[in-house]
Amino acid sequence: MSSPKKIVLLGHFGVGKTSLMKRFIDDTFSEDYKVTLGVQIQKKVVELKNTKKVSLIIWDVEGNTTVKNARLSYLLGSNGFIYVFDATRIDTFIDINEEIEFLKENYPKAKIKVIGNKLDLVSKQSLIDILALKEIDYDCLSSAKTGENVNKMFRDLAQDLQS
Amino acid sequence: MIEKLKQQYIKDKIQFIEISRDGIILDSDNNLFKLTKGDSIYDVHPIFESIQYHFDEKPGSEFTISCINLELGTISGIFDLIIHIQKDSIIFSIIDFTAHYKISNTLSQEKNESLIQSQILKEREEFKNKFLANTSHELRTPLNSIMGFSTILQRSNLNESQLHYLDIIKQSGEHLRNLIDDILDISKIEMGRLKIQYNRFDFFKVIELLDDTYTVKTKTKNINFICKIDKNIPRFLIGDKIRLTQILTNLLDNATKFTHSGGINLNVKLLERKSKDLKLEFEIKDTGIGIQEDKIDSIFESFIQTHNINTYGGTGLGLSIVKNLVNLMNGSINVSSKEEEGTTFKVILNFEFSANQKEDTIVELNTQASTEGNKFSILIADDLESNLLLLMKILADYGDYYVDIVSNGDQVIERLHQNAYDLILMDLKMPKMDGYETTRFIRQSEVEEFKDIPIIALTANVSPLEKEICLGIGMNDYIAKPFNEKELIKKMNNLLNKKAN
Numbered sequence: 125m126s127s128p129k130k131i132v133l134l135g136h137f138g139v140g141k142t143s144l145m146k147r148f149i150d151d152t153f154s155e156d157y158k159v160t161l162g163v164q165i166q167k168k169v170v171e172l173k174n175t176k177k178v179s180l181i182i183w184d185v186e187g188n189t190t191v192k193n194a195r196l197s198y199l200l201g202s203n204g205f206i207y208v209f210d211a212t213r214i215d216t217f218i219d220i221n222e223e224i225e226f227l228k229e230n231y232p233k234a235k236i237k238v239i240g241n242k243l244d245l246v247s248k249q250s251l252i253d254i255l256a257l258k259e260i261d262y263d264c265l266s267s268a269k270t271g272e273n274v275n276k277m278f279r280d281l282a283q284d285l286q287s
Numbered sequence: 288m289i290e291k292l293k294q295q296y297i298k299d300k301i302q303f304i305e306i307s308r309d310g311i312i313l314d315s316d317n318n319l320f321k322l323t324k325g326d327s328i329y330d331v332h333p334i335f336e337s338i339q340y341h342f343d344e345k346p347g348s349e350f351t352i353s354c355i356n357l358e359l360g361t362i363s364g365i366f367d368l369i370i371h372i373q374k375d376s377i378i379f380s381i382i383d384f385t386a387h388y389k390i391s392n393t394l395s396q397e398k399n400e401s402l403i404q405s406q407i408l409k410e411r412e413e414f415k416n417k418f419l420a421n422t423s424h425e426l427r428t429p430l431n432s433i434m435g436f437s438t439i440l441q442r443s444n445l446n447e448s449q450l451h452y453l454d455i456i457k458q459s460g461e462h463l464r465n466l467i468d469d470i471l472d473i474s475k476i477e478m479g480r481l482k483i484q485y486n487r488f489d490f491f492k493v494i495e496l497l498d499d500t501y502t503v504k505t506k507t508k509n510i511n512f513i514c515k516i517d518k519n520i521p522r523f524l525i526g527d528k529i530r531l532t533q534i535l536t537n538l539l540d541n542a543t544k545f546t547h548s549g550g551i552n553l554n555v556k557l558l559e560r561k562s563k564d565l566k567l568e569f570e571i572k573d574t575g576i577g578i579q580e581d582k583i584d585s586i587f588e589s590f591i592q593t594h595n596i597n598t599y600g601g602t603g604l605g606l607s608i609v610k611n612l613v614n615l616m617n618g619s620i621n622v623s624s625k626e627e628e629g630t631t632f633k634v635i636l637n638f639e640f641s642a643n644q645k646e647d648t649i650v651e652l653n654t655q656a657s658t659e660g661n662k663f664s665i666l667i668a669d670d671l672e673s674n675l676l677l678l679m680k681i682l683a684d685y686g687d688y689y690v691d692i693v694s695n696g697d698q699v700i701e702r703l704h705q706n707a708y709d710l711i712l713m714d715l716k717m718p719k720m721d722g723y724e725t726t727r728f729i730r731q732s733e734v735e736e737f738k739d740i741p742i743i744a745l746t747a748n749v750s751p752l753e754k755e756i757c758l759g760i761g762m763n764d765y766i767a768k769p770f771n772e773k774e775l776i777k778k779m780n781n782l783l784n785k786k787a788n
Contacts (some may be wrong), residue, residue: 130337137395138403157403159396162354162365163387167333181337186354187399197352201340213406 127169128179130201131189131278131284134194134223135208137187141269144208145184148278153269154223160186163198170282178282190283191223204235204281210242211251211265220260235284239277296425304328304379308342310335313376319383320360332357334368341370348372348643354388356708357381365389412477419474423467427747428671430467431769434460435677438772442684464769469604471749472533475613483615487542487641488528490520494555497532501539503553508543512548515558520567535569537605538632542573549574549629563640572631580626586622607632611615661785664689664707668699668722669714669745678745680710681772687780700728708740709783713762716745722746730761741782743771 133141133212135228142160146152149166163185171177191207198285207229209217220238227236238260240251255262266273302319306312310329315322322328328335334355341350350370352374364385371378437457447451472555494610498514505512535553541553559566578586587610602621615619616636622763665688682688691706693699695717702708711729715722721734722744729737744757747768754765764778 127339128336129332137399159392161358161392161395162356163352164356165332165334165337167336179336181333183337195353197350201338209551211761212410213403214410215406236421 127254128181129203129216129282130181130183131204131206132183132185132199132202133206133208134185134191134227135187136189136210136213139187139208139213139216140268141184141187141208143204144239144241144274144277145182145267147268147271147274149182149272153267153271160184162186163195168278170279172283172286174287178286179283180278182196182278187225190219191226196240199231202231202234203285204237205231206277206281207236208241209239209262211242211246214254214258217255217260217262218258224261227280235281237264237277237281237284238262239273240265241268243272300383302381303590304381305373305378306377308375309379310339316641319381320362322360330358338368338370341372342377344372346372346374354384377778399577416474416478420469423471423474423749424747426463426467427749427768428674430460430464432673432677434464434769435681435772439677439680439684460769468749469608469746473604473609473611476608476615479616481525481611482531485525485527485639487523487525487643489522490524490638491516491522492534493528493535494553497535497553501543501553504543505546505551508547510543510546510548512553513550514553514555516555518556519557519560520565521640522643523641523644525567525641527616528638529592530616534609534612534634534636537573537609538569538571538634540577542571545577545630546573546575558635560640565638565640567636567638569634569636570631571634572629577626577628577630578622579626583624584623587620634751662687662689663709664691664780665710665712666690666699666702666706666708667712668694668696668717669712670694670717670726671714674714674745681775684727685776694718696722696725696728699725703729703734703737703740707736709786711740711742712779713742715744715748715757723756726757726760726762733737739786740785741784742773743778 133145137159138157142164143153143156145164145166146154149168159169163224165181165183167179167181169177169179182204183198185194188194191199193202207220207221207224207227211217217240224236224238240255240262243251243265244265248265251265264273266277268274288298298318300318301313303316304312304322305314310327311326312322312324312326314324322331334352334357338350338352341348344350349372352368352370355366356370357363364383365388367382367384369380369382371380384664428472434457437453437460440453441450441457444734472481494514494516498512500512501512534662539551539553552570553570554570556568556570557565558568587606610620611766613634613636618634618636620635621633622630637685665682667675667682667690669675669678669692675694679690679692691702691708693702697719698714699711700720713722713726720728726742726744729740729742732738742761742764744765745768746753746757746765749767757765765781766775766778
């Protein structure tokens with residue numbers, strides 16, 4: 125197995141970063157919103173298509189309205205970022221392109237995925253239309269509640285980190 | 288003693304661990320949790336694996352990672368971790384700040400929850416207002432056909448009762464248009480998109496027009512209408528004529544609706560004049576059915592109707608719009624009422640005195656196309672057949688025009704290359720190339736003749752912004768649906784005559 129990969133979950137507060145991690149690690153979900161203070165860290169080994177295994181160490185960090193406000197010590201040494209937005213709250217994705225640009229500039233080696241969460245609460249087509257209208261680039265739409273696309277998103281990133 | 292206190296307070300709060308560069312535990316004071324020498328630190332918690340990138344930093348360096356939620360052996364809490372890079376080893380200080388961080392945890396929880404809630408509410412409100420604006424647009428389009436064809440029908444050979452029925456259709460259409468306008472206004476107010484315009488206007492003319500209108504309206508109900516205006520008020524003021532008219536019309540309409548005997552008074556007084564600033568009071572007093580005392584506080588709320596909706600109709604938006612407009616104009620409104628005796632509204636509004644008190648020279652728009660025997664060629668672009676038919680019929684009745692019709696922007700461009708047109712009537716919302724894109728294309732075209740063709744926008748979007756956009760992209764004028772036939776012809780002829788000259 126290759127060396128472990130540090131993945132940081134980023135995004136505004138209340139977008140579902142902790143729920144995504146819990147769904148991925150324990151396959152559980154809770155409707156209650158509990159604020160994340162600081163960071164919580166969990167690990168999961170993922171088997172890739174070529175039967176290679178990769179160990180993901182996920183840093184679920186407290187929500188921030190901009191990545192610039194996130195604690196630098198959480199971001200340093202990251203191999204990948206998952207930027208999560210809430211599909212029901214436009215404020216959480218309206219500036220996403222700038223946020224991603226900032227990450228690319230400051231962490232050029234890290235792989236980045238952009239995920240729209242809470243898909244279970246909106247009409248998928250209207251969300252796609254809004255994102256197209258606002259010219260928001262994203263990788264996939266997910267629901268921590270139903271589990272839709274959650275494993276896929278982490279696996280896709282793990283695959284990217286191996287290639 | 289100091290050493291004893293240190294031991295008492297620090298012992299349970301901090302643990303020092305020393306590891307080799309490959310993660311083997313060399314030493315630990317086990318103050319917080321138990322570690323065994325020789326074990327791998329990477330089996331204790333995944334954080335240690337993910338901070339290995341620090342281990343290659345130069346000896347003497349220190350790095351702090353604050354506020355980490357950790358489960359370590361039998362304990363869990365929120366810790367700060369300091370990494371001290373040594374020559375041959377790494378030392379970790381793990382400091383327990385659980386109690387300290389828990390306080391801010393509660394505060395963050397409350398702050399975040401309320402912010403998330405307000406964002407969700409804001410979005411729902413925006414969705415509602417967009418929906419209302421869109422619905423209003425969709426309602427205006429068929430209403431345009433109803434009103435337009437009613438006017439055309441009126442000119443045909445109809446008997447008296449048919450004309451009477453047609454009159455009812457037109458009045459109902461007008462009523463429907465007013466209701467749509469109300470709904471659109473309230474959504475604009477709620478979105479903060481309604482702006483007050485400050486322009487010079489003939490104040491006396493506004494009041495005289497209201498006097499004429501309500502003298503006629505009240506006569507049909509056999510009640511009196513008396514209008515008095517303070518002669519100390521200057522004729523020309525600076526303010527928003529349209530919104531002033533809207534406020535007074537709403538209040539006078541209500542007074543007319545709820546008064547069955549006696550009458551209505553409109554008194555306009557100059558309350559104060561300081562330099563250029565004027566404070567005017569508008570009193571609308573009726574001898575109508577009045578408002579119940581317990582309902583008087585809620586009359587300015589949206590969708591609230593204090594009287595039987597089946598008897599009096601309406602949306603319940605009129606007074607809410609009035610109140611909002613008065614607020615936007617930095618004014619005030621008060622109401623007093625007694626059941627079965629009547630209601631009095633007092634509105635106080637601020638205006639500015641216009642230095643120019645001279646009468647305007649009235650420029651009448653031309654209703655005649657100066658054709659000298661020649662007809663003008665008009666191209667109409669609209670994707671709705673009923674709109675095309677209506678416009679064709681109107682223009683055919685006037686007899687001064689040749690008309691071509693198309694249903695999208697692509698066809699407009701195609702026709703322009705085949706024929707010469709004197710004017711284009713352009714719908715904005717069309718499939719393929721819409722009205723905006725088509726106009727931009729025409730104005731930026733390399734064909735010189737295209738650039739000068741007058742274009743009039745026809746749209747059910749009635750915002751001032753829409754008008755600004757239309758003129759900004761090179762259209763010459765703008766007509767809102769449902770449109771008035773005479774206004775359309777006047778605007779067309781004005782542009783046609785200008786071009787011909």
